Amino acid sequence: MSEHMKKVNPDARQPRRGGKRLAGKEPHHAPDTARAETTGSAPTAVKPLIPEWEETPAPQAGHGEKRRRRNMREAVRSWQESEGEISPVVTGCQALAEKAKETRRHWRRLVRERRAKRFPESERLPVQLLLLAWGMLPTLGSLLGERVRTRRKQRGERVSALRAKLGRWRIHPLALLGGGCVAAAIGLFFSSYTFGTTVLYDGEVVAAVGSQSTAEEAAALVEAMTAYRTPRLAGLSIDGNEALAGRTGERFRPAFLAAKAAGFGCTVHAGESSGPEGVRDALDLLEADRLDHGVRAAEDPELVARLVRDQVPLNICLTSNLTLLYRRPEEHPLRQLLDAGAAVTLSRDDPTFLGGLTLTEELRRAAEFARMSRAALLRCQETAVDAAFCGPETKAALRQALAEFQRA
DSSP, X not given: OHHHHHHHOGGGGSOOHHHXXXXXXXXXXXXXXXXXXXXXXXXHHXXXXXXXXXXXOOOOOOHHHHHHHHHHHXXXXXXXXXXXXXXXXXXXXXXXXXXXXXXXXXXXXXXXXXXXXXXXXXXXXXXXXXXXXXXXXXXHHHHHHHHHHHHHHHHHHHHHHHHXXXXXXXXXXXXXXXXXXXXXXXXXXXXXXXXXXXXXXXTEEEEEEOTTSOHHHHHHHHHHHHHTOOTTEEEEEEEEOHHHHOOOHHHHHHHHHHHHHTTOEEEEEESSSXXXXXXXXXXXXXXXXXXXXXXXXXXXXXXXXXXXXXXXXXXXXXXXXXXXXXXXXXXXXXXXXXXXXXXXXXXXXOTTXXXXXXXXXXXXXXXXXXXXXXXXXXXXXXXXXXXXXXXXXXXXXXXXXXXXXXXX
């Protein structure tokens, strides 16, 4: 058996991993007799260290089986000679792990190079700035959203504070009732100002009839004016928004003819909210002595020629027209009417409605917007004296005042 092992494995005397530790415990100076005994008893001493398949006689096999067994023995011997180093399986796994790490590093390097080549996509400065702006859009969007949310939060806090403050207040019923009465009074005042037939008492309003009233009510008012006439009762006027009241010339024609026959002056609010047709109704139906506003007559050249020929006074209220009718001063036809030769006066309209406007301020604006000279302004005031519904003594005093102002 020992001779067979020497032929198959010449290094059989070298102990295996387990046998090596046992051999290491033997002293190197052991006598030759002991080694001889060990060698001589090799079958019994080596038997536990030899694999089981070597102890049992192998069956008769072919040439391929013998080669396979020899290869296996050589593989086992080479692994034993490695003196306990890592097995081939572990070594292969480590090699695969190193290869994977190397592949991963290579892949990361390729990704970085690709990203470096992708941005910027162009070396031109405009393209780079465009890409930079595109990259900043998410940041700007987040900042804008944060600002909007902050404002909404602040607004909500203010509303909550206001609600809490109002919740502590209690409006007295009498205060609420008083406020309603004031609002009703204001509405009634403006409604009476907007529509109506007005009686002038020395330039002051003393009575009014709504424009929706009947012709009989207007005629009754004129009869009362005639029956109780006083020297201070000047004349009759119809004022209001013609666009809302409609064409009322036919309705109030009998009343105005009666007032004119009684010697009262007649003036009509026309040519502001209504067009040239309102001016024609005032002249043809109501036989007005003068017109309040009348600026829309400039839209009809034939009507302007008639006003110039008959020298019908036009009481133009520049500030009122710019507030209600024209958007820009250059659109106002004051300069056009003056150049055509119309009889123009400058008035201030309703001072309450226009915030306490004075006649001096109205003249200043006319001089600025219509480029009117001092002489032109004086002529307008002289026309106003001639068109006034007052007695000869009052007109003489007004003309003397204008002459003194002109000499100053």
